[in-house]
Amino acid sequence: MVKNPEGYFNGTQEARQFIHFVDGMKTYGADQFFDEFYRPDLLPKIFQNRGSDRSQGINQKIKGSPPPSVKIALLSSSDPSKAELFIKLTDNGGGVESIKLFHNDKRIELADLRLPSGKNQSTTSKQLVSLIGGTNIFTVSAINKDKVESDAASAEVFFDSPDKSSVCHVLAVGINHYKNPKMILNYAKPDAESFGKAVDSDGMFKKIVVHSLFDGEASRSNILKKLDELSSEIHPEDVFIFYYAGHGSMVENQFFFIPTEAARLYDLNSLKKEAIEASVLQDKFKNIKALKQLIIMDACQSGASVELLANRGAAEEKAIAQLSRSAGIHVMASAGSEQFAAEFAELGHGIFTYLLIKALQGDADGAPKDGKVTIYELKSYLD
Numbered sequence: 001m002v003k004n005p006e007g008y009f010n011g012t013q014e015a016r017q018f019i020h021f022v023d024g025m026k027t028y029g030a031d032q033f034f035d036e037f038y039r040p041d042l043l044p045k046i047f048q049n050r051g052s053d054r055s056q057g058i059n060q061k062i063k064g065s066p067p068p069s070v071k072i073a074l075l076s077s078s079d080p081s082k083a084e085l086f087i088k089l090t091d092n093g094g095g096v097e098s099i100k101l102f103h104n105d106k107r108i109e110l111a112d113l114r115l116p117s118g119k120n121q122s123t124t125s126k127q128l129v130s131l132i133g134g135t136n137i138f139t140v141s142a143i144n145k146d147k148v149e150s151d152a153a154s155a156e157v158f159f160d161s162p163d164k165s166s167v168c169h170v171l172a173v174g175i176n177h178y179k180n181p182k183m184i185l186n187y188a189k190p191d192a193e194s195f196g197k198a199v200d201s202d203g204m205f206k207k208i209v210v211h212s213l214f215d216g217e218a219s220r221s222n223i224l225k226k227l228d229e230l231s232s233e234i235h236p237e238d239v240f241i242f243y244y245a246g247h248g249s250m251v252e253n254q255f256f257f258i259p260t261e262a263a264r265l266y267d268l269n270s271l272k273k274e275a276i277e278a279s280v281l282q283d284k285f286k287n288i289k290a291l292k293q294l295i296i297m298d299a300c301q302s303g304a305s306v307e308l309l310a311n312r313g314a315a316e317e318k319a320i321a322q323l324s325r326s327a328g329i330h331v332m333a334s335a336g337s338e339q340f341a342a343e344f345a346e347l348g349h350g351i352f353t354y355l356l357i358k359a360l361q362g363d364a365d366g367a368p369k370d371g372k373v374t375i376y377e378l379k380s381y382l383d
Helices: 030-037 042-048 058-064 188-200 220-233 268-274 278-287 306-327 338-342 351-363 375-382
Strands: 020-023 026-029 069-076 082-090 098-103 106-108 122-130 134-143 153-159 167-174 207-214 239-251 254-258 292-300 330-336
Touching: 020 030, 020 058, 026 030, 030 058, 069 134, 069 153, 082 098, 082 134, 167 188, 167 220, 188 207, 188 239, 188 292, 188 351, 207 220, 220 278, 239 268, 239 278, 254 268, 254 278, 292 351, 330 351, 330 375, 351 375
Parallel strands: 167 207, 167 239, 239 292, 292 330
Antiparallel strands: 020 026, 069 082, 082 122, 098 106, 098 134, 134 153, 239 254
């Protein structure tokens, strides 16, 4: 992890868990300042600005806008498959703008939440939450009006239930053919087809259901409709994997998935009408009840120059990291120009998906070699 004097930082998710900022006797986790202070392009900016960019630092942010306080408690309910979760919020002077609730690291929706009305005010709300067999960990954090996050509060309960066979649902989207012929890709559809087959053949799940949308089927309305349908089919104990191969675009700090009917990659007005902004998908993923979710994005940037990709890279990386943190899901992504992918034509795939499939076939099975590929082994292999 690296940081500058103002506290802006860049680091892996694992490193950020162990790095803290200290103010007197109080410590703050790095991710409490993620929205404003996380900068994937920090190192080049440090050299460019000789160590400081004269922005407001974390110390000033803490003093001027302290984060809220959160406490939670779990109680049993009349239904053994559910529990009552009580959440107490306190405004310490920075206000309370929003709150996040995670169940086993997957974000879930809150209902009938009351926020404090002013400094030193507190509210207590009750949520009825569903349990899955085994350990259930609920984690809550609150964010103030300046995007400073509270310490996370957690509570745990074990539910002894009859075993339910989990189903792995895969939605594979691959788009070679676009309305604009200049945007045509070579490997997106074959990549999506091959990924679905690779997951279906590895024997990790008793049942796998592969849903696919290719080329003309992969319209904005069809993708969103399919996600809505899956939200009513998928259960908390299931696994959901969303695989996307096609164009991606970053405009004014917004990341867009480009469906087949989109004709422009960098016109914001057109993208808002024809494409799918990452926050829209984030909301769809939150509505899908599976507590284990993996999003894989093999997004190409056709015709993009190396310089343009370099300039957009940090913003894209932060957008993807925010998608992962906000929804509580694992996200793996690759972004490169179509010219780069063409160098690997002999593979019959884009390089990212080619390596992904090899990883699923066992190449990512690290120590101990147990015939299984975990999400962390997969990430390590692709990195």
